[in-house]
Amino acid sequence: MAWIWITLTLALFAHLLLRALLRKTQSKKKLPPGPRGYPILGNLPLLGKNPHHDLHKFAQKYGPLMHLRLGFVHAIVVSSPEVAEQFLKTHDLVFASRPPHEASKHISYEQRNLAFAPYGPYWRNIRKMCTLELLSNAKINSFRSMRREEVSLLVNFLKDASHNRMVIDLSAKISSLSADMSCRMVFGKKYMDKEFDERGFKAVIQEVMVLGATPNIGDYVPYLASFDLQGLTKRMKAVSKVFDAFFEKIIDEHTQSKKEGGERKDFVDVMLGFMGSNEGEYHIDRPHIKAIILDMLSGSMDTSATAVDWAMTELIRHPSAMKKLQGELEIAVGMNRAVEESDLEGLDYLDMVIKETMRLHPVAPLLLPHEATEDCIVNGFHIPYKSRVIVNAWAIGRDPKVWTTHDPEEFVPERFLGSSVDVKGRDFQLLPFGAGRRGCPGMQLGLTVVRFVLAQLVHCFDWDLPSGLSPSDLDMTEEFGLTTPRAKHLVGTPRYRLSE
Ligand code: HEM
Known part of the structure; x- marks a missing residue:
């Protein structure tokens, strides 16, 4: 009997020793610096309406590699190109996951x-x-004529508005154009706003973007998740019910009307082609x-x-940049016809304005949050397994140590003159599409749409602000979400400038 007690006592002793040793080694692991947190919630209460601004301020005090405790979650905030390169290139594989959260x-x-x-x-x-199947160059090009039709519809509307000197909600028009182009590419047709939900299609997708980005206490303090203290889960369930019913209807419509060989296939057609088949490369279901x-x-x-929308805002605020871009388009395209996508190659000033x-x-x-799939050491600091990595592209874009030729807070497209810095994920000072394994797969499509729509709006029209509003008065407040648009819509009156 005595040997049982001896074994148990030894096991307990070994367990306590191991725990003490583990604690000691863990406490030796140095986390990056960061602000002190409150009990339980940690640093969560420090994040306000614009977390990218708040994190930028903290990074100025604690440095470009910063540690926060958000509830029970380690969060690592990256605010310089050098540190971003460590996470998105050197250790890309370790940080290529996404954290689970209530929204997902x-x-x-x-x-x-x-x-x-x-x-x-x-x-x-x-x-x-x-x-390969949805966002390839060939697929993007197959929708070129659709994009042209949709942009022409908007230009014709604005041309009429120009003759009648109407004030236009330009932000709303750009957003509708983008929604229509996306619907035609993904589902093959446009959906009237109210067909989707009484709030309208765009409003539902915008709600998704806001819900996806709002810091949710339940994600950081898991035992509080079921209480849904902010009411976010309730909103998520409601919104997901709306689009799930809509997507069901779309899939049914597509399965009932199979496309003939020569017809252009939308994204749903392509994906249905892979559904349920065990021979194809991809196994996907409804x-x-x-x-x-x-x-x-x-x-x-x-x-x-x-x-x-932001590009138009900045161009209206900076009339000399607007004139310069109009000049470039005049030389490349002339004043007798509208810009085509095939004109867009080699328009250097347009590219600089977009960058x-x-x-x-x-x-x-x-960006979108990344998650560590194992412990890792970066710049001598311990980054624990399951840390949530937040890359503050907004802060990197206005770092005076990086952007030295002109005031980083100023809109000066010329800063890219003679510079090879690009948006494509190779230059870590400019990361609008992220970089590495999780970088944006829709970059080519996104850039094509942005360049084409912007070129048309600038080439076809001059823009006047409502009377009494000068360009420098434009409200530049942001509305934070997974995407961060202008908080107030951009309104203006177009003046048609082509000679036809
Ligand atoms: C101007 C246009 C766009 C911008 C600025 C943009 C930006 C981004 C950013 C910053 C990320 C996260 C990168 C990271 O976490 O490191 C991302 C990811 C993603 N984007 Fe885009 N994007 C654009 C257009 C598009 C388009 C047109 C599509 C598809 C139709 C698309 C689909 C995606 C997807 C699916 C991901 C997630 C990729 C993954 O996690 O593997 N994006 N995008």
């Missing part, structure tokens, strides 16, 4: 979509399908298709519209 559970079909799927074979498979439809819509609608807009107003200021 309720809105994104239990993380089945591409944007929120954890790193692993499923994510690799659907990423490959989206890149919930996956619905999750990816949501990805493609939320990825393409608000992002491009937000970028064009400068994306530097100052990155569409997704904090």
Whole structure:
């Protein structure tokens, strides 16, 4: 009997010793610096309406590699190009996952979509399908005539408004154009706003973007999740019910009317081609298709519209840049016809305007959160397994140590003159599309739409602000979400300037 007691005592002793040793080694691991947190909630109460601004302020005090405790979650905030390169290139594989959160559970079909799927074979498979089958150059080009039709509709509307000297809500028009182009590409047709829900299609997708980005206490203090203290889960469930019913209807319509060989296939047609088949490369079912439809819509609608809206705002605020861009388009295209997508190659000033807009107003200021799949050491600091990594692209874009030729707070497209810095994820000082394995797979499509729509709006029209409002009075407040558009809509009166 005595040997049992001896064994148990030894086991207990070994266990206590091991725990003490573990604590000691863990406490030796140095986390990056950061502000002290409150009990339980940690640093969560420090984040306000614009978390990218708050994190920027803290980074100025604690440095470009900062640690926060958000409830029970370690959060690592990255605010310089050098540190961003460590996370998105040097250790990209370790940080290529996404953290689970309530929004991905309720809105994104239990993380089945591409944007929120954890790193692993499923994510690799659907990423490959989206890149090769939906977002390839050939597929983007196959929708060129559709984009042209939709942009022409807007230009014709604005031409009439110009003759009648009407004040136009330009932000709303850009957003509708983008929604119409996305619907035609994803579903094959436009959906009248109210057919979707009494609030309207765009309002529902915008609600998704806001719910996806609002810090949710339940994500950080899991035992509080079921109380839904902010009422976010209730809103998520309501919104997901609306679009799930709509996507069901779309899939039914598509399965009932199979396209003939020569007809252009929309994204739902392409995905249905892979559904249920065990021979094809991708095995996807109805919930996956619905999750990816949501990805493609939320990825393409608000992002491009937000970028064009900010670019128009900055050009109206900076008439000399507007004139310069109009001059470039006049030389390349003339004044007798509208810009075509084929004209867009080699328009250097247009590219500089877009880069400068994306530097100052990155569409997704904090990218999407990344998650560590194992412990890692970065710049001598311990980054624990399951840390949530937040890259503050907004802060990097206005860092005076990086942007030295002109005041980083100023809109000066010329700062890119003779510079090779690009938005494509190779230059870590400019990361509007992220970088590495999780970088945006829709970049080419996004850039095509932004360049084409912006070029048309600038080439076809001069823009007057409502009387009494000068360009410098424009309200530049942002509305933080997964995408961050202007808080107040941009309104103005177009003046048609082509000679036809
Ligand atoms: C101006 C346009 C766009 C901008 C600025 C933009 C920006 C971004 C950013 C910042 C990320 C996160 C990168 C990261 O976490 O490191 C992202 C991811 C993503 N974007 Fe875009 N995007 C745009 C257009 C599009 C389009 C047109 C689509 C598809 C139709 C799209 C689909 C996606 C998807 C699916 C992801 C998640 C990728 C993954 O997690 O593997 N985006 N985008």
